[in-house]
Amino acid sequence: GESVGLHLPTLSVQEGDNSIINCAYSNSASDYFIWYKQESGKGPQFIIDIRSNMDKRQGQRVTVLLNKTVKHLSLQIAATQPGDSAVYFCAEKASARQLTFGSGTQLTVLP
Amino acid sequence: GAVVSQHPSRVICKSGTSVKIECRSLDFQATTMFWYRQFPKQSLMLMATSNEGSKATYEQGVEKDKFLINHASLTLSTLTVTSAHPEDSSFYICSARDTARGNYGYTFGSGTRLTVV
Numbered sequence: 465g466e467s468v469g470l471h472l473p474t475l476s477v478q479e480g481d482n483s484i485i486n487c488a489y490s491n492s493a494s495d496y497f498i499w500y501k502q503e504s505g506k507g508p509q510f511i512i513d514i515r516s517n518m519d520k521r522q523g524q525r526v527t528v529l530l531n532k533t534v535k536h537l538s539l540q541i542a543a544t545q546p547g548d549s550a551v552y553f554c555a556e557k558a559s560a561r562q563l564t565f566g567s568g569t570q571l572t573v574l575p
Numbered sequence: 576g577a578v579v580s581q582h583p584s585r586v587i588c589k590s591g592t593s594v595k596i597e598c599r600s601l602d603f604q605a606t607t608m609f610w611y612r613q614f615p616k617q618s619l620m621l622m623a624t625s626n627e628g629s630k631a632t633y634e635q636g637v638e639k640d641k642f643l644i645n646h647a648s649l650t651l652s653t654l655t656v657t658s659a660h661p662e663d664s665s666f667y668i669c670s671a672r673d674t675a676r677g678n679y680g681y682t683f684g685s686g687t688r689l690t691v692v
Contacts, residue, residue: 472616496679507581507668507683508619553618562609563670563681565618 472551474570483541487554487566492535494556498563499528499539502551511539511552541571549573577603579671581684588659588691595655596687598669603680605671608652610644613666613686625652649674659691 477483489497495516500508514521514528514537521528527540537554554566578601588594598608606627611619623644624632631644641663643655652671656663667687673680 498681500683505666505686505688507579507686510682513679562621562624564621567618 472568472570474572476572476574477544478574479546480543483539483544483548483571485539485541485552485569485571487537487539487569489535489537489554489556489566491556491558491561491564492532493558494564495559496557497528497530497537498555498557499526499537500553500555500565501548502553502568504550508553544571544573546573546575577671577673577680577682579669579682579684581669581687583687584685585688586690588689590660590691591658593655593657594659594689595653596667596669596689598652598654598671598684600650600671600673600682603671603673603675604649605652606649606674607672608646609670609672609681610642610652610654611668611670613668619668622654656689659689661691664689664691 498513499511501511502508512523512526512528514530519530525542529538549572551568551570553568555563557563580599580601582597608625610622612622613619621634622637625644625646627646627649633639641657646652669684670681
């Protein structure tokens with residue numbers, strides 16, 4: 465059922481600045497991680513993924529960093545644009561288990 | 576790239592009626608599909624895992640008789656919300672896993688906004 469008391473963390477950045485969105489994951493056995501972008505009223509859109517045998521992976525304007533020691537994942541967006549405004553979710557997966565989503569961060573890009 | 580089509584995108588129904596939501600993988604086969612529910616400003620919560628040709632696996636606390644799942648082919652899973660009540664109003668999202676990509680190919684549908692009045 466619905467959880468009580470949850471709210472989305474928010475991050476506001478100026479257009480053109482870099483954004484860093486953080487995620488703490490819970491399962492030390494997770495070996496695959498994905499960042500998703502979700503715009504209002506739409507389904508999650510894949511941004512970038514990383515497997516546990518890596519600590520950094522780069523895409524176009526995005527970089528994911530994985531620190532397994534402290535179970536921390538981050539998404540860096542370079543030169544943030546208005547179209548980047550959305551909710552960003554990290555998701556983790558352990559072998560033979562399903563994807564588990566984090567709580568999400570609302571990114572707002574200021575003009 | 577992989578595309579998942581979810582239909583309808585929005586639906587309004589009366590209390591006590593049933594609503595069916597479809598999830599189709601358009602260009603790949605999906606032995607496994609997933610159904611999520613998302614309340615406003617919250618994360619996606621997995622409701623059930625839909626397996627082609629077999630019974631769905633429901634997460635704890637999800638009523639299988641209320642949320643009927645059918646996965647009759649490698650490209651289609653349906654979720655039927657039976658005897659809907661206002662508290663079932665939510666955003667329902669499906670995801671399909673590309674069989675050819677093993678555990679790493681998840682694609683999401685665009686979601687269905689269900690409003691029960």
